[in-house]
Amino acid sequence: MKFGVLQFPGSCDDLDALNAAGRVGDAELLWHSERDLKGADAIVVPGGFSYGDYLRAGAIARFAPIMESVIDFAKDGGLVLGICNGFQVLCEARLLPGALLGNMNRRFTFRQVGLEVLNSGGSFTHGCALGERLSIPAKHSWGRYYADAETLAAMDRAGQLVLRYAAGQNFNGSLHDIAGVSNERGNVFGLMPHPEHAIDELVGGSSDGLKIFESMRLTVEGVHA
Amino acid sequence: MIRARVLIRPKAGILDPQGVAVERALPALGFAGVANVHVGRLVELDVEDPAQLESMCEKLLANPLVEDYEIVLDE
Numbered sequence: 001m002k003f004g005v006l007q008f009p010g011s012c013d014d015l016d017a018l019n020a021a022g023r024v025g026d027a028e029l030l031w032h033s034e035r036d037l038k039g040a041d042a043i044v045v046p047g048g049f050s051y052g053d054y055l056r057a058g059a060i061a062r063f064a065p066i067m068e069s070v071i072d073f074a075k076d077g078g079l080v081l082g083i084c085n086g087f088q089v090l091c092e093a094r095l096l097p098g099a100l101l102g103n104m105n106r107r108f109t110f111r112q113v114g115l116e117v118l119n120s121g122g123s124f125t126h127g128c129a130l131g132e133r134l135s136i137p138a139k140h141s142w143g144r145y146y147a148d149a150e151t152l153a154a155m156d157r158a159g160q161l162v163l164r165y166a167a168g169q170n171f172n173g174s175l176h177d178i179a180g181v182s183n184e185r186g187n188v189f190g191l192m193p194h195p196e197h198a199i200d201e202l203v204g205g206s207s208d209g210l211k212i213f214e215s216m217r218l219t220v221e222g223v224h225a
Numbered sequence: 226m227i228r229a230r231v232l233i234r235p236k237a238g239i240l241d242p243q244g245v246a247v248e249r250a251l252p253a254l255g256f257a258g259v260a261n262v263h264v265g266r267l268v269e270l271d272v273e274d275p276a277q278l279e280s281m282c283e284k285l286l287a288n289p290l291v292e293d294y295e296i297v298l299d300e
Contacts, residue, residue: 056288063285092288099291101235106242146239146291173240 001220002026003213004040006070006086008061013047013196017083020196023210024217032064041220042079043070045086047140047194057100057142058088067093079123079216080188084140087180087190095188096181097155098147103140104173110139112205113193114166115179119159122182124189127215133166134208138179138193145174145181145192152176158184163191226271228299229278233287234265265292 003021007014007029014029021027021044028038032050037043050061061067067089074080074095082090090096103109112135120130128134147155152175155161163180164170170177172192180191195209235241243264251259268286272278278296287294 055285059285059288099288101239101291102242104240104242106246148290173242 001041001217002028002039003042003044003216004028004030004037005044005046006030006032006066007046008032008048008050008064010050010052011046011048011085013083013085013194016194017044017046017196020199020209020213023199024213025220030066032061032066035065035069037066037069037073042081042216043073044196045070045080045082045089046196047084047086050085050089053085053142056088056092057085058090058092061085061089062093071095074183074188077185077187079219081124081212081216082188082190083194083196084138084143084192087192088142090188090190096183096190097151097160098145098181100142100192101144101146102142103144103171105171108139108141109171110137111171112136113138113169113171113179115163115169115193116166117162118164119162119182121159122162122186122189122215123219124182124212124215125162127211127218134163134198134211135206136193136195136198136209137205138171140172140192143172143174143192145172145178147175155181159186160184162189163193226273227275229270229272229275230297230299231268231270231278231282231286232265232295232297233268233282233292234263234294236291236293239291 198204198209248262
């Protein structure tokens, strides 16, 4: 299978995402001003500071030409993973519910976080066990997940709350300790921590991040764990 | 062209850590009697058609899920 990794001016985790995706499949960068997804089976919207994060994180990037193709791809059921700034872009594009607000501690914060898998039946986490704890780095200023109470209740019922920060690990103040959510259909997933930085125990604290990319490969290839 | 200002604020009920920080800082500087501090953004722009401003706010200038906006036109 082939991953397409978007690249905006200001992306900085695009090459790590390319490297991580390349561990489980083929992977190619897709430049923001292009429209061609080049036959990708799954899209990764990477972390960084797309278009300088001017106005609001992700607010400008969502209007990039490549995003028009990604929105169509998602509406056709294609797999789209948004990491950190990519999560913000997918929320701004309304491919995911809710929004990401400034961290409660008002600081850019970088730390290894423990995450709990709340839904191991989805396209991005079926390579994980229910309740499994993943150790993945997070690094951001705008990671406080917010959606109104009615939306959150509907997401909970539909299994869209996929990952949460383990007890004591929610440094950004996200509601219900939410770290990663999917859309209702389950083909679009966003998370603030960085699975692409946790693919090698030597430098990533764990290789747990690979499970997300591996789950995507299994989904595309029609293999159900 | 008409000069417009768009005031963007965090929606009521959403925690505003910047506002909280400012509210705590003011008494520390000796300014008593300060409450309900919120920090937002100001966008100033000249527009030919002010009727488009609301759509601009909904699509780009504000995130209506978490922010309220107020359009002020300079007469």
